[in-house]
Amino acid sequence: MLSVLDLLRDLDSGRLTIQGIFDRVEEAIDRREKTVKAFAHLDLASAHKRSSNAVGGALAGLPFGVKDIIDTAEMPTEYGSPIWADWRPRADAPVVTLAKRAGAVVLGKTRTTELAHMHPTVTTNPHDPARTPGGSSSGSAAAVAAGMVPFAFGTQTAGSTIRPAAFCGIAGVKPSFRLLPTVGVKTFSWHLDTVGLFAPHVADCAFVLSAITGRALRVDTKNFGAPRIGFVRTHRWDEAEPEMRRALESVARRATARGATVVDVTLPSLFAEAADAHRIINDFEGAESLAWEYDTHGAALSPELRAVLDHGRHLDPTAYDAARSTAHAARRKFADAFEDVDVLLTPSAPGAAPEGLGSTGNPKFNALWTLLGVPCVNVPGLVDGSGLPLGVQIVAPFGKDRTALAAADWLERALARG
Amino acid sequence: MLSVLDLLRDLDSGRLTIQGIFDRVEEAIDRREKTVKAFAHLDLASAHKRSSNAVGGALAGLPFGVKDIIDTAEMPTEYGSPIWADWRPRADAPVVTLAKRAGAVVLGKTRTTELAHMHPTVTTNPHDPARTPGGSSSGSAAAVAAGMVPFAFGTQTAGSTIRPAAFCGIAGVKPSFRLLPTVGVKTFSWHLDTVGLFAPHVADCAFVLSAITGRALRVDTKNFGAPRIGFVRTHRWDEAEPEMRRALESVARRATARGATVVDVTLPSLFAEAADAHRIINDFEGAESLAWEYDTHGAALSPELRAVLDHGRHLDPTAYDAARSTAHAARRKFADAFEDVDVLLTPSAPGAAPEGLGSTGNPKFNALWTLLGVPCVNVPGLVDGSGLPLGVQIVAPFGKDRTALAAADWLERALARG
16 A cells, blocks of 8 residues: 555655656556456546646645545546536535645546445455445545555545445544535535545544644654543444454453553443434435435436435424434533543444445444544554454544544554554 | 515416516516626526426426526526636536425526625615625525515525625525525535525515425414514624614614514623634635635635635634634524523614625624524615615524514514504
């Protein structure tokens, strides 16, 4: 993989040139893209040219991937739907402009599930082409994991960043709600849609986030020390696969052995209700957001998505209002979970990437955190018995993105040491 | 003017046909549009044709106007900026689709200030062509006031719906935040941008909102009785023009005489801080939302807007975070203002529409309520000494849109009785 921090360090020391980075990118694409199918649009030559002309910035010259529901001026943006075939936005989404300001260049648009919902795309898991890379940010996660790009933007409305990061064995961050603007991103649910980021390691994600937002989010500049961790099994713990449950217990033990404090944290039943509220908000807002697609191109929607929009369209507005009230109450109550701990530790997904490409897996371990709008970071490094990546995530209070990133980075390093 | 409820009543009773409505629309456009300049795009013939083919719905066959920062598939959407000349979205924004579902048809795109900010457009006030109609939803307010359309969509980020409604002497509603989806609407500030609605009378607005949202928001079906009103002068009362101050005092007396309870309500200083926080959030988010325009077409932005984006770009993220915390605290505290009253009464603008077309007036009496995300309704019917409209607004707690509309409707009727 192409670690952002490693590349920049090597560029800085003169061991590597922009040409060298593009040689590696080209080599990885030549070798992997035919099977992985991460890109909907790709323009290596013009990225290379723009990169060579880049004049400084924290991400000077680095190519990046952009999920194909995020607008780009220089490439089509097709939302993973035939309804939007050949669509060309006039403007870049702000996240793209902000990355360009930092010196990075768009390498390509990465494949997304249909309109960032559940209906899969053709992308395969770089660890096993017979398995899903997760979704909806399938191509972004796979492109990073296959070493084709050092970082890529994704989005998460339920589990679309953390789950594919877990399945592909890379770092993924879903920052606090609206830390990265969703302007220029195809909307599904305006209270849930969140722009996220993928990179090989947690410290890479933190560096890119810092460069884009101008906030102090780097974790590679000092030692933050061992965090106080709350181990949250959630009310769906029984639905995690045995190997995931064992992995979590083992992570807790290893973190303790490395000096972290790990205590059990149980969330009150309000948070189970909040997880249910997610679906109501998602479906109600999705039905409004995609009203034009539904009314004018209904036959071009997948049956899965149509069913969700039908459900959303027939929800009573009072049920939606009640779901929002539940979400609001849960957001306020969430601070209580952090009385004795800095961050929470919980599964990123029910298990490793499931077999087959007909589903991108289940977001049941993600929807609650997305609803709460709190930062989540997938910690890479664990594998199951057959060598497939297993992901665990670190969750922090709203606005504590650096706390989440620092703890996740600490944990990634602790796990790497065995 | 073309009252929605009057038109529908006359259609229903057979006194009027769709042809008759379009005759009136055409007559008003022929007579007024040359001076008022409300429309950026107008297609009377195709609206008439679609209207004649409309098959039922609460708004069956009614033409409407759409502010030109709201996407339409059938007409250009140019955001009031040369950067977006000839831009053609592929999809309708959800609010447009929802109005079409209710049977209404797009008559035209109404003129907006540059990117819905302060730099004015060419629209004039239907009451005096030497005066501003207000902005940024200049064309929507003017088109309704000139009788060219029965209702129109606008937006409000500071005062862009309530102020033009006041200056043009019509009803305007800025609903609770995100009651109407902002999807497909050009973003300036994602925490502030709100889709609003204009119509001749408050009951017209309530009817259209109800038809679009499927919520029980009509106020023409029963008598809601006299409201308990809190008279809020705000911390900027001294900056209201003497005639506006006198008008408000007189409204309070007349409401009392008609059976309303009117008490003074003073908001704590937190709300003055919140009004200041509005600018920080507005400018910070505007600078991110319009990053592409700034970086790639900076010379095509007005100097006013460039200055705002420069300010926003150089704000420290911690100042932005602090402003959001202040806003959050004020939203929670706002419930206290309604201990003894149902709604608040406060100026819609400092006075009547100012002379000249170089400015759209000042949103100083609007920004706080937009920041709070609470429903606001401009009550039409008052005039100043020279016959120009003066607007007062009714404000209610978040989610109490019907309470706001019912009280505003009551007040509009009370004022009409003298």
